[in-house]
Amino acid sequence: MTSKTRFPAAYNRxxxxxxxxxxxxxxxxAQILASVPHVMTILHTLRDLALPDAWLVSGGIYQTVWxxxxxxxxxxxxxDFDIIYFDGTDLSYDAEDAVITRVDTALPDFAGLLEVRNQARVHLWYEQRFGRPYRPLDCAMDSxxxxxxxxxAVAARLDDGGRLVVHAPFGLANLFAMRLVPNYLQPNQETYAEKGARMTALWPELELVAWEGGT
Known part of the structure; x- marks a missing residue:
């Protein structure tokens, strides 16, 4: 198995x-993502569909890098590949479901691997599913x-000129270090532990930073 010491020097830096x-x-x-054909297929499709404030986020990005x-x-x-967008003009489930169908139809080779969600309506169902409130978001990147x-917390999309745009509110050093770090802005200790267990089983090279005050 490849160890951290064998990572290319550029990635260590x-x-x-x-x-x-x-x-x-x-x-x-951006260079890494541009070299991965299936990631670029998703990004090109999202741009062509012209969904409002649409991004590929999370696992499909950081796991690809790892x-x-x-x-x-x-x-x-x-x-899965998480696709988010933000449409506050229609918060109905039917509207979101129609978008899900559009994306699935446009990306048939990824059937069963796409998770599409309108971030404008997450607060409507989050508490019922997870047992705690969730504030209304202002935009897709707020999520x-x-x-x-x-x-x-990493996202990517193509702009109208075809340039790959990457957003990471907490920076990318931990991603390249293969270090999982808690986010204390939400009380997600249980979720963090579950994700940490799954991630370290799949990528034993990962460093898992303990949730402060946790066990």
């Missing part, structure tokens, strides 16, 4: 917040601040 700039990390992530860092198959451990792990 990116993992150190003091050895490279955040722009270096953003550029490197697979490249550890020289694993590109789909290793990827349970990244609620993820259980800061490391997972």
């Amino acid at each position: 990116l993992a150190d917040p003091y050895a490279a700039s955040e722009q270096d990390r953003l550029d490197a992530l 697979n490249i860092l550890t020289e694993r198959p590109l789909f290793h451990g990827i349970k 990244l601040t609620t993820y259980a792990a800061r490391t997972h």
Whole structure:
């Protein structure tokens, strides 16, 4: 199994917040994603569908990077590709379901692997499902601040000119370091522990930072 010490030197540098700039990390992530055909297929399709404030987020990005860092198959451990958008003009389930159908139809090769959600309506169902309230969001990227792990808060899309745009509110050093770090902005300790257990089983190289005050 590939160890961290065998990562390319450029990635080791990116993992150190003091050895490279955040722009270096953003550029490197964009280059990595641009080299992965199925990721680019998803991003091109999202742009062509012209969904409002639409992004590919989370696992389909950071797990792809980890697979490249550890020289694993590109789909290793990827349970789904999370696609988010923000449409506050219609908060109905039917409207969201219609968008889900549009995306599934446009990406038939990814049947069963797409998780599409309108971030404008998450607060309507979140408490019933998870047992705690969830504030209404302001935009799609606002949702990244609620993820259980800061490391997972990463998004990508293509702009109108075809340029790959990457957003990571907590930075990317932890992603390149393969370090899972809690996000205390939401009381998600249980979710963090569950995700940490699954991630470390799939990528034993991961460093799992304990939730402060947790066991």
